[in-house]
Amino acid sequence: MPGTLQAQTYQLRRSEIETYFDRTAAATWARLTSDAPVSGIRAKVRAGRDAMRATLLSLLPDDLTGARLLDAGCGTGALALEAARRGADVVAVDLSPTLVDLARARAAHDPVSVRVDFRSGDMLDEAYGTFDFMVAMDSLIHYQRHDVVASLGRIAPRVRQSMIFTFAPGTPLLITARMIGRWFPRSDRSPAIEPQPERKLHAELMRHPEIAGFSLGRTQRISHSFYISQALELSR
Numbered sequence: 545m546p547g548t549l550q551a552q553t554y555q556l557r558r559s560e561i562e563t564y565f566d567r568t569a570a571a572t573w574a575r576l577t578s579d580a581p582v583s584g585i586r587a588k589v590r591a592g593r594d595a596m597r598a599t600l601l602s603l604l605p606d607d608l609t610g611a612r613l614l615d616a617g618c619g620t621g622a623l624a625l626e627a628a629r630r631g632a633d634v635v636a637v638d639l640s641p642t643l644v645d646l647a648r649a650r651a652a653h654d655p656v657s658v659r660v661d662f663r664s665g666d667m668l669d670e671a672y673g674t675f676d677f678m679v680a681m682d683s684l685i686h687y688q689r690h691d692v693v694a695s696l697g698r699i700a701p702r703v704r705q706s707m708i709f710t711f712a713p714g715t716p717l718l719i720t721a722r723m724i725g726r727w728f729p730r731s732d733r734s735p736a737i738e739p740q741p742e743r744k745l746h747a748e749l750m751r752h753p754e755i756a757g758f759s760l761g762r763t764q765r766i767s768h769s770f771y772i773s774q775a776l777e778l779s780r
């Protein structure tokens with residue numbers, strides 16, 4: 545992490561995210577990512593997330609045979625399994641041991657799961673090795689911009705082809721939702737989503753020395769009622 549202050553904001557937010565996904569919201573998250581019926585807003589969020597997962601997968605080659613892929617913040621593992629189905633050897637990492645256990649259990653009867661190494665830990669850990677591709681679906685949306693950029697900068701030297709991640713675009717709806725979120729008691733709240741004005745994000749990414757070897761690639765926004773997220777590809 546380049547500066548001490550940034551390391552502190554990263555560590556603090558990471559610990560809030562871990563508590564939220566591993567305990568507060570683990571059951572909700574398990575249901576949302578299952579086939580079990582959900583109603584109203586959650587059904588729309590599920591549809592939006594399905595569309596985003598399909599978008600991210602469309603930014604990867606159809607044939608991933610022999611490629612190593614990092615699923616950074618894998619949650620319950622849906623994207624990791626799809627990448628493995630295309631032939632990738634996947635390291636799927638998440639801060640939440642509860643979600644990683646669930647991901648393993650869900651994958652257990654899928655023959656492609658032999659190509660997925662599920663781990664609980666920090667996506668930035670260098671011990672996971674080098675990769676051809678890195679995908680982070682909605683796992684960086686809770687971090688401040690300097691921490692998003694610093695995190696990608698930490699992973700970048702170990703990625704040979706592309707890094708594909710999502711961010712929350714700085715739309716008025718998201719900014720309002722963030723403000724409303726602040727009215728709820730702390731204990732019920734998810735860590736705030738940090739909307740990122742696109743131009744500022746692009747500029748900071750391109751200024752980072754480890755990301756300079758990548759160029760800004762394809763981008764696509766998914767806007768499904770309450771689910772708003774944008775994919776961005778950085779490719780060498």
Ligand SMILES: C[S@@+](CC[C@H](N)C(=O)[O-])C[C@H]1O[C@@H](n2cnc3c(N)ncnc32)[C@H](O)[C@@H]1O
Nearest residue numbers: 565617618619638639640665666667681682683
């Ligand atoms: C919104 S969920 C998305 C999960 C999954 N990518 C999906 O789309 O289903 C964000 C996930 O990122 C994980 N996460 C956030 N920061 C992380 C970090 N530094 N290292 C590993 N996982 C992280 C959280 O624990 C959480 O499970």
